[in-house]
Amino acid sequence: MSTKKHIAIILSIGIYLFFLGNQGIYITDPVESNYALTASEMVQSGDYISPQIYGMYWYDKPILFYWQLASAFTIFGINEFSARFWPAIMGLIGLLLTYAFTRHLYNAKIAFIASLILGTSFEYWLISKAVITDMSLFVFSNAVLVCFYLAYRSEKKQYYYGAYLFAGLATLTKGPIGFLLPAFIIVVFMLWQRNSTELKHMKCAVGTLILTFVGGSWYYIMYSIHGTIFLETFLGVHNFLRATVSEHPKDNVWYYYLVMFIIGFFPWVFTLPLVLKKMWTKRACQKIDETTGFLVIWILVVFVFYQIVATKYTTYTFPAFLPIAILVARFLTERKTLLKKMLLFNLVFYTLLTFFVAIPYCQKYSAKDAGVIVAASKKSDAIVGSYGEYHTSAVFYSGAKIYRIEKAQNIDKLIPKAMSWNSKNVMPFFPEEDLIKENHVLMLVSTDSLDRFKFDIKGKWVLVGQRNQELLFKKQ
Incomplete structure (x- = not known):
């Protein structure tokens, strides 16, 4: 099957799953409504720099996701479809990113399977329909690592510029974690590789300027307008306090993200015994290769980092789904019958879930x-x-x-x-x-x-x- 056919199928399935029923899925409390109301006030006030909610300045999240919502509200009107438009679009972009990266690492077949696995995992489907920042963060923060590794393993060092650019966009989406977490993953990988000479090729000087300009300009403008109250609230409460003091103490347990992964990677989580068995048989006597090591480090750093962070959220470890999907796809390439059955199940399952769970649930938990x-x-x-x-x-x-x-x-x-x-x-x-x-x-x-x-x-x-x-x- 050609690359064009792969992309056509991926986009067709993604558009169907991510846009299906969105116009009838009400905006829910407490999270979605905060984003939707802030973006609607942005459109109505014409102030596209300082987010406001209830007519008060709101320093909860950076600006980029609000810009996305505001653009959809301007084009399609202020409604549910508009609010869910950009999460769905970013979901499609995430699948294309996965396909392109995996195809570069391995081949088109594994890339196709990895994209389908990712796009039909429960958490990916859910976040592609939710009015939250996490799908945009997923794309931008993972694009940092994709660009880094493409540059690292090839002579095309200009990919490093892309890494800095996407780190800036991730920072505009979620805050400092947008560049810090990918940086931690890169540092751990470089230490594992013991390859300090690569630092000479990483465009650090120009890259830092790109990151600072793209990711930092809005923060500088906000500080210039609002002063220390912006820094105290955004960096103090929504970053430092969240990292050091649990907002939801009952969730601060060691198995929290394990449970979230089992739920979020449904139904593909049931294929893991097959994958682990095949992985062990194939690699028990072999040294782990560079690419596998990078993907594993990517996964482990995400989970360990957020396990250390005091506040636990269901979506925090979501970025690790991209490398997980790639690793699973590598060991399911020969299971054509299983893959077809799983894909058919997912199409039916998410269709039913949309109309018989998502829509009624959101009607119940929306005012x-x-x-x-x-x-x-x-x-x-x-x-x-x-x-x-x-x-x-x-x-x-x-x-x-x-x-x-x-x-x-x-x-x-x-x-x-x-x-x-x-x-x-x-x-x-x-x-x-x-x-x-x-x-x-x-x-x-x-x-x-x-x-x-x-x-x-x-x-x-x-x-x-x-x-x-x-x-x-x-x-x-």
Whole structure:
């Protein structure tokens, strides 16, 4: 089969899986809605430098993913399809990157299989449809390593420039980890190879300028505009604090990423016994070759690095799926029947998953319907409050300013502070004691907070509507 046919099949399968049903998959809380609302405010305000959410400056993530979302919103309108457009596109690019790299390392057959394995693994499918930064980071950070190794093993040293360029883009996507993690992998590989002479060919001077300009210009502009509060929040809270203090302590266990891998690499994880058996038979008496060593180091450094980092997230080790897919593909090339059955299973499985799990799940865990009711019920002078769990998606879909209702004595404890997870609480607050003074009030109440709402909030309230886990009350 020719390369053109391989690419056509890969793109056809990727487009089908990654775009299927996206227009009906609601924006969910709490993560997707933060990105979507920030990008929509970027488009509406015309400020494409300083991310904002709820009209407040927001230093959670760098700018590149917001630019991607904003571009889709500008072209296709502010909706679910637009929000999921760039993750799907980056998913396709990730498959093409895998194909091109693997073909260069081995041959077109292994490259084709590796791309199909990667694209039909559960976590890859999921992230290609999710409104989060991880697919963009996957492409850019892995492109650093691809460019590095292509330059390292050939006379085409200009590939090193690509490594620096993609390191800059990864830094604009996720922060310093965008260049630090690929750099760690490269350093470990170079130490294993004991090849210090290659440093002379790595374009370090010009490359550092490329990395600094591409990856650092936006940070410099933000610091110039916002000063130390930007550095304290972005670097302090969202990088240093996250690395040293667990945001979710219950997940900080040694087997966390092992479990995530088993789930994320479904269904191909079931082929690993075959792969390991064949790998052992073939290599038990052989010295590991350079390319295999590079791929293994790539995988191990990713998993060890994030195991050391205090905060655990399901997607952190996702970049390691690219070299894993390549290694698995190498040992499944002769299992044509198995590969065809797995591919057919995946096409049916993800189609069913889209319509019978993803769409209903996101409808349940999104406040879209409640936001629509708010938009239809709100008068110009009405205050809209949220009691109980705060849903940013309600703000995204309603276009209304929605206050988080808390007791006055608790608000000071919740508002953003330096080096604290409270830095995420940038939504507007309103003291519940002051509601008695307001005549026009709409109140979103989560069902599990209904009894507490009736006890705490005085006044006569009429139920306007109910959607999923949210009820909307109007003060009489």
